[in-house]
Amino acid sequence: MTENSNTPTLTIDDKTHPIDSLSDIAKAQLTNLQIVDAEIQRLQQQLGIAQVARESFLTTLRAEFTKLG
Numbered sequence: 001m002t003e004n005s006n007t008p009t010l011t012i013d014d015k016t017h018p019i020d021s022l023s024d025i026a027k028a029q030l031t032n033l034q035i036v037d038a039e040i041q042r043l044q045q046q047l048g049i050a051q052v053a054r055e056s057f058l059t060t061l062r063a064e065f066t067k068l069g
Contacts, residue, residue, distance in 0.1 A: 008019045010030065022030070
């Protein structure tokens with residue numbers, strides 16, 4: 001049987017299967033992975049923002065220290 005090239009597939013550990021052939025448990029876990037990946041990306045963006053803010057605060061603090069002599 002030839003797979004349609006437009007059929008969504010999932011590859012894990014060099015094994016590829018059509019998503020439609022996955023069990024309900026596997027599909028739920030795939031959804032969970034997608035949610036967690038999105039949250040990790042959001043947190044990485046938040047961390048980037050916090051790091052930039054920290055550098056800005058440190059730069060300002062250094063400037064204030066310079067004023068003290």
